[in-house]
Amino acid sequence: MTPPPSWRRLGAGRSGRHHGEHYRASPHEIDMVNAALYLRRPLLVTGVPGVGKSSLAHAVAHELGWGDVLVWPITSRSTREHGLYSYDAVARFQDVALEAKQRELLDLQYRGRRRPWLPKHARGSATASMPDIGRYIKLGPLGTAFLCSEHGKPRVVLIDELDKSNIDLPNDLLHLFEDGGFEIPEIARLPENQRSARGRISVRGHDGQVLYISSNGRAQCEDFPLVIITSNGERDFPPAFQRRCLRLAIAEPTEDKLRDIIKGHLGLDLPKRTDDPSTSEGQALSLLELFLKLRKDKAVATDQLLNALHLFRQGIDLTPAKENRLRQALLSALSES
Structure with missing residues (x-):
C-alpha cells in the first residue's frame, strides 16, 4: 500500500500539526483570529462544506504552538453538558457495591478469628465508603479548554458544525461564553466528609491529562480559550448568540x-x-x-x-x-x- 495523503493520516500518524500545517490563511482570516484572541470572544466561521473552516482551528494551534485542538463534533443530540463533562454514576455505584460485597465476604471468612489489617473506616462494617468522585468524571472538549487555558497560552477548542445541533444548544452556550466557567453539580453536592482536604479534586481531561477542579464544584478558566465554531449555513443562529461571537465567512479559495x-x-x-x-x-x-x-x-x-x-x-x-x-x-x- 502507498502512504496515505496528508489529509487522511489516521491513528498515530494523525495530529493537529498535519491537519493544519498546509492551511493558507488569508489576511482577513488572520485579522479575525487575532481579534477573537484580543477580545476573548468565540469566532463563528461560516462557509460551504470543504472550504477549510475546521482546518483554520488546527492551523492556528499549529502556528502558535498551543497543542492539539480540542474537537467537539456536534450532532442533533449534543447538549451543553456533552461539551463540558460526563459523570459515570453507574460505574461509581457498581464499585461501591463490589467493595461492600468484598468486605462482607471478608467478615464471613474471618468471623471469630483475627483478620488482616483494614483501614480504620472499614473495620467492623461491611458498608463500603464512596470512592473518589473524580475517578468517574471526564471533562469534555469545552470543559477541558476552560480548565487548562493559561495566561498567554489558551487552548484551541473547535465546536464543529453547530448548525447540526438542536435548536436550544446555541442559547445554552450564551452564559458559558460570558462567564468563562461552569459548575459540576455532582461535586458541589458532595458532603463534607467526601471532599478533598486539599480543596481540589482531580479529574480527567478530554485528552487524558489530569486536571484539578475546586472541591466546591466550580470550574473557572484562567484565560478564555480560543473557541472556533463552524457552521455550513444550514440554519441561522439567534441574534443574542451572534452578538457574543465574531463572525468570519470563508470564501471559496481563488x-x-x-x-x-x-x-x-x-x-x-x-x-x-x-x-x-x-x-x-x-x-x-x-x-x-x-x-x-x-x-x-x-x-x-x-x-x-x-x-x-x-x-x-x-x-x-x-x-x-x-x-x-x-x-x-x-x-x-x-x-x-
Whole structure:
C-alpha cells in the first residue's frame, strides 16, 4: 500500500500539526483570529462544506504552538453538558457495591478469628465508603479548554458544525461564553466528609491529562480559550448568540490559493499554462481547470480536487481528455447522490 495523503493520516500518524500545517490563511482570516484572541470572544466561521473552516482551528494551534485542538463534533443530540463533562454514576455505584460485597465476604471468612489489617473506616462494617468522585468524571472538549487555558497560552477548542445541533444548544452556550466557567453539580453536592482536604479534586481531561477542579464544584478558566465554531449555513443562529461571537465567512479559495494548497499537500507546482497537455504537469493542470469550471455551476469542495490529484499521482488516468466515470464520481457536486 502507498502512504496515505496528508489529509487522511489516521491513528498515530494523525495530529493537529498535519491537519493544519498546509492551511493558507488569508489576511482577513488572520485579522479575525487575532481579534477573537484580543477580545476573548468565540469566532463563528461560516462557509460551504470543504472550504477549510475546521482546518483554520488546527492551523492556528499549529502556528502558535498551543497543542492539539480540542474537537467537539456536534450532532442533533449534543447538549451543553456533552461539551463540558460526563459523570459515570453507574460505574461509581457498581464499585461501591463490589467493595461492600468484598468486605462482607471478608467478615464471613474471618468471623471469630483475627483478620488482616483494614483501614480504620472499614473495620467492623461491611458498608463500603464512596470512592473518589473524580475517578468517574471526564471533562469534555469545552470543559477541558476552560480548565487548562493559561495566561498567554489558551487552548484551541473547535465546536464543529453547530448548525447540526438542536435548536436550544446555541442559547445554552450564551452564559458559558460570558462567564468563562461552569459548575459540576455532582461535586458541589458532595458532603463534607467526601471532599478533598486539599480543596481540589482531580479529574480527567478530554485528552487524558489530569486536571484539578475546586472541591466546591466550580470550574473557572484562567484565560478564555480560543473557541472556533463552524457552521455550513444550514440554519441561522439567534441574534443574542451572534452578538457574543465574531463572525468570519470563508470564501471559496481563488485559483492562486488552490495552487498553494496543492503545492502544500502534494508538492505539485502547477504552471499557469502549458504548451503540451500530455505531460504529467499538463494533465494535472487540466484537472485544476476542470475543477474551476465545475465550481462555477455546482458546489464542489477543495478536498475533491486533492483526492483526484492524489489518485492521478498514483498513476490513475483522470484527465478530461476522455470520458471517465471515476473522475466524474470524484468531482460530482456535493448535492448529487
